Amino acid sequence: MSILVYTENWAGKFKKLTYEIVSFAAAIAKEMGSSVTALSIGHVADDELKTLGKYGANKVLNVKDDRFESLDNKALADAVTKAAEKEGSNVIIFAHNNEGKAIAPRVSVKLNAGMVSGVTGLPVSVDPFVVRKKVFTGKAFANIQIKTDIRVITFAQNSFEVVENPTEAAIEVFDPQIGDEEFNTVIKDTHLITGKVLLTDAEIVVSGGRGMKGPENWGGLEELGDLLGAGMACSRPVSDEGWRPKEEHVGQTGKIIAPNVYMAFGISGAIQHLGGVSSSKYIVAINKDPEAPIFEAADYGIIGDAFKVIPQLIEAVKEMKANK
Amino acid sequence: MKILVLISNVPDTTTKIRFTGDNKAFDATGVQWIINPWDELALTRAMELKEAGGVEKITVANVGTKITEPTLRKALAVGADDAIRIDAEPLDAYFVATQLAQVAKDYDLILAGIEASDYNGAGVGGMLAEILGINSVSAVSGIDLENGELKIHRDIDGGSQLLSIPTPLIAIVQKGIAIDPRIPAMRGIMMARKKPLNVVPPVDAEARTEFLSYELPAPKAACKMVDEDNAKELIRLLREEAKVL
Numbered sequence: 001m002s003i004l005v006y007t008e009n010w011a012g013k014f015k016k017l018t019y020e021i022v023s024f025a026a027a028i029a030k031e032m033g034s035s036v037t038a039l040s041i042g043h044v045a046d047d048e049l050k051t052l053g054k055y056g057a058n059k060v061l062n063v064k065d066d067r068f069e070s071l072d073n074k075a076l077a078d079a080v081t082k083a084a085e086k087e088g089s090n091v092i093i094f095a096h097n098n099e100g101k102a103i104a105p106r107v108s109v110k111l112n113a114g115m116v117s118g119v120t121g122l123p124v125s126v127d128p129f130v131v132r133k134k135v136f137t138g139k140a141f142a143n144i145q146i147k148t149d150i151r152v153i154t155f156a157q158n159s160f161e162v163v164e165n166p167t168e169a170a171i172e173v174f175d176p177q178i179g180d181e182e183f184n185t186v187i188k189d190t191h192l193i194t195g196k197v198l199l200t201d202a203e204i205v206v207s208g209g210r211g212m213k214g215p216e217n218w219g220g221l222e223e224l225g226d227l228l229g230a231g232m233a234c235s236r237p238v239s240d241e242g243w244r245p246k247e248e249h250v251g252q253t254g255k256i257i258a259p260n261v262y263m264a265f266g267i268s269g270a271i272q273h274l275g276g277v278s279s280s281k282y283i284v285a286i287n288k289d290p291e292a293p294i295f296e297a298a299d300y301g302i303i304g305d306a307f308k309v310i311p312q313l314i315e316a317v318k319e320m321k322a323n324k
Numbered sequence: 325m326k327i328l329v330l331i332s333n334v335p336d337t338t339t340k341i342r343f344t345g346d347n348k349a350f351d352a353t354g355v356q357w358i359i360n361p362w363d364e365l366a367l368t369r370a371m372e373l374k375e376a377g378g379v380e381k382i383t384v385a386n387v388g389t390k391i392t393e394p395t396l397r398k399a400l401a402v403g404a405d406d407a408i409r410i411d412a413e414p415l416d417a418y419f420v421a422t423q424l425a426q427v428a429k430d431y432d433l434i435l436a437g438i439e440a441s442d443y444n445g446a447g448v449g450g451m452l453a454e455i456l457g458i459n460s461v462s463a464v465s466g467i468d469l470e471n472g473e474l475k476i477h478r479d480i481d482g483g484s485q486l487l488s489i490p491t492p493l494i495a496i497v498q499k500g501i502a503i504d505p506r507i508p509a510m511r512g513i514m515m516a517r518k519k520p521l522n523v524v525p526p527v528d529a530e531a532r533t534e535f536l537s538y539e540l541p542a543p544k545a546a547c548k549m550v551d552e553d554n555a556k557e558l559i560r561l562l563r564e565e566a567k568v569l
């Protein structure tokens with residue numbers, strides 16, 4: 001028996017979210033007296049595959065098959081199902097993101113498994129199998145029992161402390177033998193915003209709102225972002241106005257992110273905005289209005305003018321880096 | 325082309341969430357019900373495609389008890405041609421997908437929202453596709469119809485893609501699919517009263533998950549304030565106290 005983790009990589013490097021899930025799976029495996037198998041689909045070098053061992057993967061199934069690059073949902077679900085069957089997995093874990101949400105429901109049907117998505121933290125109990133998740137878009141939590149013998153879950157980013165469980169991960173090449181007729185998604189065109197930190201996987205996010213007044217004022221935020229290796233985000237009016245690319249829009253109608261720190265400059269903190277960032281570990285707000293609702297969600301705040309604060313933060317980060 | 329839009333009936337997103345005394349069930353007293361926002365955008369896009377030509381019919385379907393009928397009437401008022409209500413309490417995503425499978429077979433394109441705003445399940449679309457044995461594409465941010473062929477835009481890590489996938493297909497849609505939801509006009513509301521709303525009995529199916537209890541989140545600690553003229557202190561706190569830099 002094993003716990004199967006669906007891993008994701010970005011240009012050949014595992015996402016930090018993948019390490020979080022492997023480490024989460026290792027903790028569940030300990031409780032259930034089971035082991036962790038990670039499934040990697042794509043071009044990931046052996047050295048990189050080995051790094052999964054550091055977080056507790058006992059085995060890595062490596063699928064090298066270019067046809068999966070089309071992210072065909074049906075074919076991917078078939079491949080994961082075959083891996084789960086081969087490993088006799090009774091818990092299959094995906095990330096609660098675009099890829100996980102696309103594949104997990106299909107896999108659950110194929111394996112006659114119950115599924116819960118967006119699980120936050122370790123199971124409340126493993127027998128019966130009860131997990132916790134946010135419902136009503138973060139306004140409440142629910143405890144849900146999965147009644148089947150096989151369970152599929154998608155894991156909400158940043159809801160488990162990454163811990164190392166150094167193990168030697170055995171790497172095994174795996175061919176799920178999916179016929180060509182299973183693939184019918186054809187990519188006609190791909191548009192990538194290159195050279196930047198991947199917003200949905202960034203540990204630090206620097207974000208600006210309408211309080212930044214105009215696109216010409218983003219220089220300071222970008223400098224701060226670069227120094228911190230942060231992803232860049234913005235509120236909806238900012239992308240609607242075309243001040244920033246729409247890929248940076250976070251919130252209920254934009255991207256949902258969960259970095260370690262979300263730094264909001266000149267953002268009022270409307271409920272729809274918070275819907276996309278409230279799972280961040282820490283929220284930092286810089287706003288000149290002490291009544292701005294963002295301060296109710298924030299852990300650290302500065303009531304003040306963003307244009308006065310940003311240069312001081314840049315200087316402080318430079319000093320911090322110089323002293324490291 | 326025939327389009328089926330899956331409709332979830334959810335509490336208005338501004339609803340104050342309450343549970344029954346023992347925290348075992350959602351307290352629906354006084355709740356305003358709406359079309360799930362993603363489903364509303366999916367329906368809006370379906371209408372736009374129909375108006376551009378090439379779509380014969382748009383059907384909306386929901387698994388729910390009689391209380392969901394005003395929501396389905398609203399979808400008809402927005403412009404759907406007919407509605408199907410499968411008469412059952414929606415127990416979980418698998419149960420709902422199994423029910424929908426019996427009415428979803430004759431459509432070329434099925435649209436599902438990425439999640440419902442109540443239980444945030446993100447499961448029904450993909451499960452239905454697997455039950456029907458057809459392909460699905462998730463994170464869909466745009467759909468165009470050119471000479472009878474679907475052009476699907478999907479969000480991927482760090483960008484987006486244009487895809488071609490044969491029908492029948494389930495597209496699971498998210499932001500970008502339509503800009504603003506359509507508000508029914510007076511004429512639409514009048515016409516909706518006469519459009520067919522077919523009630524279908526449920527098939528035998530079991531839920532695979534069970535909601536045991538609910539909790540409201542613990543109140544958050546107060547925000548720690550740093551002085552505007554001493555902003556460097558913020559970086560120190562993030563490094564030494566929060567340990568995130």
Ligand SMILES: Cc1cc2nc3c(=O)[nH]c(=O)nc-3n(C[C@H](O)[C@H](O)[C@H](O)COP(=O)(O)OP(=O)(O)OC[C@H]3O[C@@H](n4cnc5c(N)ncnc54)[C@H](O)[C@@H]3O)c2cc1C
Nearest residue numbers: 209210211235236251252253266267268270272288289306
């Ligand atoms: C259905 C729906 C969905 C929505 N989805 C989203 C979404 O996904 N994401 C999203 O962001 N919004 C969304 N919105 C919009 C949301 O309601 C807010 O209007 C929006 O988030 C406000 O953006 P903002 O904070 O940048 O601007 P504002 O609300 O205008 O806030 C600007 C803030 O900047 C402060 N400020 C001004 N000057 C300075 C200065 N020099 N220094 C410091 N602070 C300053 C002000 O005090 C103010 O608090 C949605 C709305 C609806 C109705």
